[in-house]
Amino acid sequence: MIGGLAGNPAAHDALLRALLPILRAFYRRRMHGREEDIEDLVQETLIAVHQRRATYDPDRPFTGWLFAIARYKMIDGFRRQGRFVAIGDFDDMLVEDSHEEASNAQADVARLLAALPDKQADAIRATRLEGLSTHEAARRLALGESDVKVSVHRGLKALAARVRDTWK
Amino acid sequence: MEMNSEDLIATLAQDVRPLRRHALARRLLAGLLAGGVATALIVGCALGFRPDLWLAMHGSPFWVKWIYTASLALCATRATASLARPDTPRMGWMWIMVVPVLGLVAISMAELAEAPPAQWLAMWLGGSWKVCSSLVLLLSLPIFGGLLWSFRRLAPTRLRLAGATAGLSAGAWGATLYCLHCPEVSAIFVLTWYSLGIALASLLGAALGPRLLRW
Numbered sequence: 113m114i115g116g117l118a119g120n121p122a123a124h125d126a127l128l129r130a131l132l133p134i135l136r137a138f139y140r141r142r143m144h145g146r147e148e149d150i151e152d153l154v155q156e157t158l159i160a161v162h163q164r165r166a167t168y169d170p171d172r173p174f175t176g177w178l179f180a181i182a183r184y185k186m187i188d189g190f191r192r193q194g195r196f197v198a199i200g201d202f203d204d205m206l207v208e209d210s211h212e213e214a215s216n217a218q219a220d221v222a223r224l225l226a227a228l229p230d231k232q233a234d235a236i237r238a239t240r241l242e243g244l245s246t247h248e249a250a251r252r253l254a255l256g257e258s259d260v261k262v263s264v265h266r267g268l269k270a271l272a273a274r275v276r277d278t279w280k
Numbered sequence: 281m282e283m284n285s286e287d288l289i290a291t292l293a294q295d296v297r298p299l300r301r302h303a304l305a306r307r308l309l310a311g312l313l314a315g316g317v318a319t320a321l322i323v324g325c326a327l328g329f330r331p332d333l334w335l336a337m338h339g340s341p342f343w344v345k346w347i348y349t350a351s352l353a354l355c356a357t358r359a360t361a362s363l364a365r366p367d368t369p370r371m372g373w374m375w376i377m378v379v380p381v382l383g384l385v386a387i388s389m390a391e392l393a394e395a396p397p398a399q400w401l402a403m404w405l406g407g408s409w410k411v412c413s414s415l416v417l418l419l420s421l422p423i424f425g426g427l428l429w430s431f432r433r434l435a436p437t438r439l440r441l442a443g444a445t446a447g448l449s450a451g452a453w454g455a456t457l458y459c460l461h462c463p464e465v466s467a468i469f470v471l472t473w474y475s476l477g478i479a480l481a482s483l484l485g486a487a488l489g490p491r492l493l494r495w
Contacts, residue, residue: 125293132285155288160495162292164435166303167365180366184437188494 128158131178138182149189157185175219224271232267235260240268308361308430312453315426319419319457327415327461341465344387346456348470351380352478353452360427360449363442364434371441381475388468403466409473412462416477417484420447420454424485428492436493443489444482451481 135157139150160181168177221241225233231253238249239260250257300306323329336342355377362368392400406412427446436442455474464470 121293121296124296125289128289128292129286132289151285155285158285158288158292160435162295164366164433164495166299166307166433167435169304169365172367176367177365180368180437181435184366184435 124162128162131158131161134178135182138179139186142186153182153185153189156189157182160185173219173223224274227274228267228270231255232263232270235263236267236271239264304364304434305361307433308357308364308427311426311428311430312357312423312449313426314429315423315450316453316457318422318426319454320460322419322422323457323461327458329460330463332463333460336463339465341467342459344384344467345459345462345464345470345474348380348384349452349455349459349474349478352377353449353456356445356449356452359445360442363436363438363445364431366435366437368436368438381471384467384471388466388471391467400468404468404472406464406466406469406473408462408464409469412458412464412469412473413477413480416451416455416458416474417480418454419458420450420477420481423453424450424481426450431493432495435495439490439493440486441489442493444486446489446493447485448478448482450485451478454478454481 132154135154136150139145139153143150143153161178164181168174225236228236234253235249235255238244238252239246244252246257246260249255250260253260255263330336355374359371359374362371392403395403424447427450431442431446455478458474
């Protein structure tokens with residue numbers, strides 16, 4: 113996205129292509145509609161992402177921005193078709209579902225880890241995200257076991273402090 | 281003919297002009313400025329700047345008016361910028377706009393307390409109460425138009441609220457420019473008739489928002 117904002121066509125192309133499956137999954141999960149309708153919405157969202165990319169704030173999560181556009185396009189689509197949606201379904205649409213939360217969380221974790229020194233980030237990734245044991249992680253990272261433990265400990269502490277700061 | 285999504289992406293990716301930093305703010309500012317220039321021209325050419333403008337700028341009533349309208353305008357513009365993004369952050373801070381209003385209420389009360397009651401009506405109605413609010417509304421229109429142009433590349437998702445803040449912003453900036461013409465001095469006049477004009481502009485924006493800001 114950042115590359116696309118700077119006017120790099122290849123980065124922009126890659127971004128839009130990467131969004132295709134995400135958006136298709138987003139609309140399929142909510143619409144139970146015909147494939148053409150879903151593809152129309154996906155395309156409209158891509159056009160909006162392209163034309164209105166100035167509204168993305170690089171300091172905020174990209175997925176929040178993307179799904180806000182996708183949700184708006186879906187509701188606008190219903191409005192245009194004059195289709196009525198049962199209130200229950202509508203609530204589901206407005207609520208961020210687990211898939212969306214998971215992508216948001218993934219993006220957040222990646223962003224947080226990027227702010228740590230490489231050694232700490234690698235140690236956390238290996239032990240906490242991939243679920244390796246300290247022994248396995250130490251072998252993969254070519255570090256001593258105590259070094260891995262200390263890195264994980266320091267890294268998590270730094271992350272906790274960072275998260276606390278942003279919540280204040 | 282339906283285009284398939286891969287072709288669409290290829291077409292879109294060919295047209296990526298680099299965005300400058302703060303592209304959203306620039307876009308809004310451009311719309312505001314274009315509308316503001318048009319409004320300033322109307323004030324200057326059709327209504328005329330008040331002849332004692334220079335003198336008035338040395339007195340406090342002028343600045344009370346200006347600070348009131350400009351602070352509302354700044355808050356409303358800030359809110360409009362937030363609502364121009366699809367993932368709008370919380371808007372609770374907008375309540376800070378009651379501060380200038382309450383401030384002007386306090387100044388009005390103080391002025392009335394000092395004046396003999398026989399003058400109260402004259403202070404409230406001034407010489408132009410019949411036209412003041414409609415002129416503020418009229419002067420807001422070019423600015424509102426400029427903001428509508430800005431929004432063509434922006435992505436509001438709460439259209440009524442975005443329309444309302446755009447209208448509020450246009451109304452308050454319009455009123456700020458109207459100060460260059462209007463010779464009224466009492467705070468209670470500004471509190472009533474300026475605020476009424478600004479509120480009308482905001483209502484108009486809220487009414488038109490869902491229709492004009494759709495994308």
